[in-house]
Amino acid sequence: MTAERLVPPPSCHDAVGSIVVHPKYMRLGVILTLVGLALAALALWLGFTWAPDIKGDDWKAPEAYRILFFHVPSAWASFLAFTILFVGSMAWFLKRREWGWRLHVVGAELGLLYGLCVITSGPIWGAAEWGVPWDLTDVRLNTFALLTALALFLVQGHRTQAQGEDMRDTFATVGMFGFLLVPLTYMATRFWQNRHPGPVVATGEGSGTTLDPAILQVLLLSALAFQILVIGHAMLVWSAADLETRLNRAQMKLDARM
């Protein structure tokens, strides 16, 4: 492949030859991020003031259950980010699309961000409820940790490795095959439930949920907030990558004139 094929078609170029992100998309990214944060804050407030306590002898630390209002939406948000990573990796690897590489970078960054939220809050809840923060025999815990480690590997790799076709191919391949962990993680508590609780929404039985209606409503509001937040964050990462490309090319053009 020649260097020219790494550059997007002229229809989406600006004066210095990079993919153009119109400033309004960057503003939209900021707005969606702020809306997502506001809705997440509202869900958190409702989760602490409106959602009922849970009772029963089965729970060792029933008050800690409210962790789920951010923990579960973070996990769903990370699955969206890993889907973005998968689509981007495929588009780069199979079609050599520049936007595919951008999506790959966005997916890896956000997969790491939301993955960190999950693997930070999960063990804290585990320490409260189980008495131990981690269980190496639980498939769900381990596959999700692997997913987050994969995102960390990609983000670190993007920052430290020299840009080139071989580098992109390598990381795109990791992104594509790493995505296999997403359905495995999602189904893990259905096939091999050990410590991690089973599904609370879309259980496949009766009403489809085992949650109190008020808890479910807050959880769904929080999930909506996090999905909006992922889209807003994705637009911000995309905009930053675009500005960096434009800045580098403008700097090179300026240097050539001097």
Add this chain to the structure above:
Amino acid sequence: MAEGTIFLAVAYLAMIGIIAGWTWRMLTRLVELSGRLDAVEAAMDRTEEE
């Protein structure tokens, strides 16, 4: 009871800190990159005029 509440507070502090810190860092980076791009483009305009 109190112990569970402490775990809950620590978990939320960690999650809010991660998301807020990352968002702040990204917004700061966007402002910085926009400023640097404007400066380079202004310098390009000046060299064209000369």
